[in-house]
Amino acid sequence: MQPFSLVSALSLALVLGFTPLWALADDGHNHGEAPAIAAGPAMPRFAATSDLFELVGVLDGQKLALYLDHAGDNSPVKEAQLELDIAGTRVPVTRVADGEFQAALAAPLAEGVSPVTATVVAGSDTDLLAGEIDVHAAAHAHAEPAGRRNALVAGAVAVVLLALATAWGLRRGRAARAQRLGGAA
Template identity: 80%
Template sequence: MQSLSLIPTLGLALVLGLLPPAVLADAAHAHGEAPAAAAGPALPRFAATSDLFELVGVLDGQKLALYLDHAGDNSPVKDSQIELDIAGTRVPVTRVADGEFQAALAAPLAEGVSPVTATVVAGSETDLLAGEIDVHAAAHAHAEPSGLMRRPAVLAGGIAATLGALALVWGLRRGRTVRVGGAA
C-alpha cells in the first residue's frame, strides 16, 4: 500500500489540470508571422458558374468587384465583356484587367436574397450565368471574440493554479495523509 496526502495530490491535480491556460505563449514566442485575422464581417458575395466560366462578385457597400475565370483551369478570361443584372436592374460593368471587373450599384441592395444574371462574351464564346447574392447586415455583424475575451479565463486559471499550489504547500506542512488504494 502507498500512503499519499490527499490535499497535496488534489492540489497537484488542480495545478496540472489548469496549466495550459496559464502557459499560453505571448507574441514574443511566435513562430513566424501569424496569419491575418479578419478585421470585420465578411462581405456579401455571389458565385455563378457554367461549363465555360466562373464568375464571383464581392459587394462592398455599393461597389462590386467581379472576377471571371475559365471553369476548366481557373485562369482569368482575357478580352471579355460582362452584362450584369441584379434583382432586375441592369448594372454597368467596367473591365479593370484580364478577368477583373468593377461595377457601381445605383442604390444599395435591399436585405435578403437577390437574383444575379450575367451574360459573358469572350471571343466566339457566349454564356449566361445565374446566381444569387444574400445581403443580411445582422448576419454579418457577429464578430469573433477578441483576445481580450480570453484574458479572464487565463486570469482565472492562474488564480486557480496559485490556490492549488498553496493548498499543496499547506497540506505538506500539516502532514495529513490519507491512504489511497485498497488491499492488494
Template identity: 55%
Template sequence: MTLLPFLAATSLAAALLGPAAALAGEGHDHGDAPPAAAGPAMTRFAATSELFELVGVLDGRRITLYLDRAADNAPVTEARIELEIDGARLTAEKHGEDAFEVELPEPPASGVLPITATVTVGDEIDLLAGELDIHEDEHDDAPVREISWQGWAPWAGGAGLAGLALIALVRRRPAETGGKRDGGAE
C-alpha cells in the same frame, strides 16, 4: 498513504512543465498565428459553369467582379459581363488588370437577391447564376477574441502550485498538533 506523495509530485511536475511547454522553441511551434480580420467580411456571391467562375464582392453600391476560367483558374482579363440583379440590367466595366465593376443604382436591401450573369469572351457566351445573400447583423463590428492554451498555461501552473501548497498545509497540520485531534477523548 503513497497516493498523496504521488499527487504532490504530479502537481509539481505540471506546475513546472506547463509554462515551459507553452514556450515551444524554434521548430516546435506552429508558426505565427494567422492575423485576425481587421473588419467585417464583405458580402460575396459566386457563380460557376463549365467555362467560367465568377465571384462578386459587394461594397455598398459597388460590386467588384473577378472572372476566371473553370478549367485552370486563370484570370480572364478581357470580357463583357452583364449582370441582372433585382430586375436591373447592368454592364460591368474593366477595373484594374483582372477585375470588373458595376455600380448599383441604390444599396441592396437585406435578403437574398438572385443574380444572372451573361459572360462573353471572344466567341464564347455563357450564362451563370448565383445569389447575393445580404444580412444586417448587429454583431458585425464586435471584436472576436481568440483564446489559446498558451495563454492559460501559466494560470494552470499557478493553480497546480496552489494545490500543492494546500496539500502540504493539510498534511503538516496534524503533525504540528502532536497527533491530537479536536473533539476526541484523551
C-alpha cells in the same frame, strides 16, 4: 530540500496564467509573419459557375468587385464582356484587367438573398451564369472581438491554475501539520 510554499505555488500559477504562450518562443522559433486576420465580418459575396466560366463577386457597401475565370484551369478570362443583373436591376460593369471587373450599385442591396445573373461573352464563347448574394448586416453586428475572447480564456486558465495551486498548497500544509503532530507524540 524544501518543498514549495503556498506563496511560491500561487506566484508561479499567476505568472504562468498571465504569460502569453507566444512570449515563450525565442527568435529561433519564429515561423514568419502571421497571416492577416480579418478585423470584422466577411463581406457579402456570390459565386456563379458554368462549364465554361466561374464568376465571383465581392460586395463592399455599394461597390462590387468581380472576378471572372475559366472553369477548367481557373485562369482569368481575357478580353471578356460582362453584363450583370442583380435583383432585376441591370448593373453597369467596368473592365479593370483580364478577368477583373468593378461595378457600382445605384443603391444598397436590400437585406436578404438577391438573385444574380451575368452574361459573359469571351471570343466565340457566350454563357449565362446564375447565383445569389446573401446580405445580412445584423448577423455579424454582435460578433465578439477575438482579443476579448482570448483575454477571457487566459483569465479562466489563470483562475484554474490558482485554484489548483491553492488546493495543492493546502494539502501539503495539512500533511506537514499531521507529520509534526505525529512526530511529537
